[in-house]
Amino acid sequence: MSGSFQSSRRARVLVVEDSAVVRQVLVRLVRDDPRLELAEAVETAEEALRLVPVLRPDVISMDVRLPGMDGLEATRRIMANCPTPIVIVSDASTDPALQVSMNALRSGALSVVEKPAGWLSGPAGGTAIATQLYIMSQVPVIRRRLSAGLPVTPAPVPVPRGLRPRVLAMAASTGGPPAFSQILGALPASFPWPIVLVQHMGAAFMDGFAAWLDTQTPLSVALARQGERLRPGHVHVAPGDMHLLVGPGDEVRLSHGPAVGGQRPSASALFSSLARVAGTDSVGVLLTGMGEDGASGLADLRHAGGYTIAEDRSTSIVHGMPGAAERMGAVCVSLPQGAIASHLLGIAGAPHFAPAEWAPVLEGPMP
Template sequence: MSGSLPPRRARVLVVEDSAVIRQVLVRLVRDDPRLELAEAVETAEEALRLVPLLRPDVISMDVRLPGMDGLEATRRIMSACPTPIVIVSDASTDPALQVSMNALRSGALSVVEKPAGWLSGPQGGAAIATQLYIMSQVPVIRRRLSAQWPVTPAPVPVPMDLRPRVLAMAASTGGPPAFSHILGALPATFPWPIVLVQHMGAAFMEGFAAWLGTQTSLSVALARQGERLRPGHVHVAPGETHLLVGPGDEIRLSHAPPLGGQRPSASMLFSSLAREAGADAVGVLLTGMGEDGSAGLADLRRAGGYTIAEDRSTSVVHGMPGAAERMGAVCVSLPQGAIASHLLGIAGALHHATEWAGMLEGPMS
């Protein structure tokens, strides 16, 4: 006898008002050896009553429910009894998309596309089950409200020799609220173009970009092939598509195979900037599971770029930034609440340096 016990199955609470979809989700859970059904309910009120009693490892949460919706249920669960929550949403409905994105901001960990029924296919069902299992392993805490972060974080010294012209950012689990918080603190006059990778199902990327545009004064849209980078604009990687920066700061979209299981790949984005911008680029790697982005961030730092990782203290999952730290790919690690001010400090230092250079050159012209 080996004496080792089989891994404990993750207990799932299914919250879904459609009887058909609820049956599909229950079947997916029961058919997966990694999962165990705790209960299946059709209202948020039932879920709120059962969470402290059943203590599920993960919750599959619909957003459009009778009575209280999934967004308010997420807020209450994350406040009273923090539990990993996976939003199961209809990607084709704009209101549901907006609620789903706001639920992520309120503490839900990820969003997956709602199964169409019994014929949704084994691949789609396996993806939902896998997402439930993976998220069940994430330790969640009582949701941090943005108001709890210092309004004026402790200042971080700004390197005075930086002259960046482009900013790249990437995240996975916990990314949407992190992007919302950081980009929401940047003014419409922010001087650099921003290229962004978020790991999320392809069906949600257009809705994610639209939602992110409501969270910031910057313009936000899915990146287009051949588009030139524009200051003050956020170019978001489309679903299942690598986003690269090519010569002349032109966007290149690629359907090459996933790198490290990810498409879009944060590492491919950062590596493209290392080749094309080098010391003229800033890379920011935020919360996320796995190691995507770490190798590319290392390439960028070796090329002279300035690299920032989210600190463990605010990361929902410190996998991606932690891997970059271990590789020596990070110039500075900052809590989420200090990243925007640090970026503004770099931009301000560059602006003042340019003004000062102009004053010095003036009398000589």
């Protein structure tokens, strides 16, 4: 994930970590970064819950495996009582920790990074953690999204006519795991299209993310494999640090090619590949996320006759990616998160008429 936030003051960090060694590493990373300031470092969730309303940190570095209350429950309580940006710092090699990390993201944490392996974790890993803490500290929507009251049932959206999709592509960054959980969780196992999916997340977590997402939906979910054919009712997830492309014959193509817009996997790379091989037979969905990845690819897809959906600002944790697509004229319709699954189901079951009959739902002409 990337961002261009600027701030005139340091972001205050509360470190929650029970391991004294790892806690010292994190404290050092925070103190060595000119963008960050240490608010406090504690070893239990109970201490964190006591200090959050007092210190009002800008961001929390949260371990998931803590003595007593774990990081998942701490995240839930903080988000309910004193919403604060939370970055999960997790051991990517431990399956139980991975599952807790993914559930913490669903409960309101913004991102997950790999726990540093002692003092020798290397400058790159330390910089990545510090950068993630700084970027997430600047996300403002987290402070208001849980105080907006109960979700309102979205009004029905006209179902586009004339589409005969055979594949659905979806992408997200910040806030993506809970969005995918909600949308894919509302689709039945009999959903008629294959789904290809990009989520910006550290490579070490992608196996765990796919396994977790598989528990959230009736669809089958797994990391995509080179050369496999897309199949209905299955979610093919981009592996870590590899582009996921759709090739001729609806085959999965994985690529170590250069990052696109700073991202690998790239949402734009996925959407553009789909534009080339499927065009009018495809649907693209761009969800919450920081930066602009996905916008140009979604424009390619719409230009090729595909139907394109962006998550509305009202539900996006960060409206960067869908907002960029909207500004480019790449979006057929913007929908709140809770309306996307029903809209997809409507498309899948809609009678087929001339494309002109669904043109009025478009927000603007393709440049």
